[in-house]
Amino acid sequence: MRLDDWKQSRNIEDRRGSSRGGGSFGGGGRKIGLGTVVIALAAWYFLGVNPLTILGGGDILSSVTGGSATSSSGYSTSGTTGQEMTDAEGVFISKVLKTTETVWERIYAQNGWGQYPQPKLVLYTGATRSACGVGQAQMGPFYCPADEKIYIDLSFFRDTGRRLGVNGDFAQGYVIAHEVGHHVQQRLGLLDQYQRAKQANPRQANQISVVSELQADCFAGLWAYELVKAGNVIESGDIEEAMEAAEAVGDDRIQKSQQGYAVPDSFTHGSSAQRVAWFTRGMKSGNIHQCDPSRS
Ligand SMILES: [Zn+2]
Numbered sequence: 001m002r003l004d005d006w007k008q009s010r011n012i013e014d015r016r017g018s019s020r021g022g023g024s025f026g027g028g029g030r031k032i033g034l035g036t037v038v039i040a041l042a043a044w045y046f047l048g049v050n051p052l053t054i055l056g057g058g059d060i061l062s063s064v065t066g067g068s069a070t071s072s073s074g075y076s077t078s079g080t081t082g083q084e085m086t087d088a089e090g091v092f093i094s095k096v097l098k099t100t101e102t103v104w105e106r107i108y109a110q111n112g113w114g115q116y117p118q119p120k121l122v123l124y125t126g127a128t129r130s131a132c133g134v135g136q137a138q139m140g141p142f143y144c145p146a147d148e149k150i151y152i153d154l155s156f157f158r159d160t161g162r163r164l165g166v167n168g169d170f171a172q173g174y175v176i177a178h179e180v181g182h183h184v185q186q187r188l189g190l191l192d193q194y195q196r197a198k199q200a201n202p203r204q205a206n207q208i209s210v211v212s213e214l215q216a217d218c219f220a221g222l223w224a225y226e227l228v229k230a231g232n233v234i235e236s237g238d239i240e241e242a243m244e245a246a247e248a249v250g251d252d253r254i255q256k257s258q259q260g261y262a263v264p265d266s267f268t269h270g271s272s273a274q275r276v277a278w279f280t281r282g283m284k285s286g287n288i289h290q291c292d293p294s295r296s
Contacts, residue, residue, distance in 0.1 A: 003092070003095040009097035011120045093123065101118050119150055131146035141156060145182070152179075161175070169241075180223070191212070210293070218279065219291060221284075225284070225285070247273075251266070251270060
């Protein structure tokens with residue numbers, strides 16, 4: 001990706017390097033409740049990476065079960081917003097976020113939806129608090145609809161993501177564009193619709209989740225479409241990187257690597273083939289109205 005000509009976004013909230021702030025973890029006792037529920041909800045929005053499969057079952061959930069809204073207050077909750085990043089990784093993320101803002105401003109304008117409401121993107125290290133519970137590095141990037149922020153610990157791109165097959169700058173861009181896609185779903189009222197549908201049809205919750213995730217992939221494809229059209233951003237190999245990343249985070253691929261086989265009914269994000277197909281659909285059509293996986 002060539003981003004030299006791009007300015008940085010004003011929407012990065014940098015919480016890296018801030019410590020837990022001295023609060024004692026567990027001060028609220030072992031309450032099960034809000035924290036557990038919200039973290040489970042947040043899990044719907046994770047990019048392809050299901051923490052349960054990565055960690056072999058429940059590590060994230062159990063570690064968060066001990067923490068309630070009270071105890072999680074020990075985590076950093078604030079950082080500086082709107083400043084220019086100076087480190088290479090920060091600059092990259094900030095510029096990629098800027099590309100998504102430009103693309104979605106255009107799509108909003110084309111559709112007469114008014115001003116695109118830009119999300120904030122929180123960079124953190126280790127763990128941080130979100131309105132959806134405590135974000136932890138192992139979870140991978142996620143979007144929290146309750147505070148409308150994207151959370152990324154950059155170690156994901158260095159460790160887990162790389163192990164899975166998310167390699168290269170455009171692949172990382174796809175990951176961010178996917179999370180931005182969830183924000184667009186949120187602002188268009190789609191996440192609410194999916195949530196209501198899950199409550200009405202609990203047995204189909206996984207399928208509904210897959211629809212939501214594939215749509216976010218298609219939205220990421222719309223981002224790629226605009227950058228291809230711009231002509232001076234995409235470098236050779238970029239599109240392949242994104243395709244490989246979409247394939248790498250398919251549920252079947254992750255399950256097979258974790259347990260040796262895939263269980264389609266348990267998919268929450270879609271198979272590798274589906275994820276590649278929907279990203280491609282967005283990228284080829286450039287048309288948001290093509291991004292409705294519930295109709296196919
Ligand atoms: Zn997602």
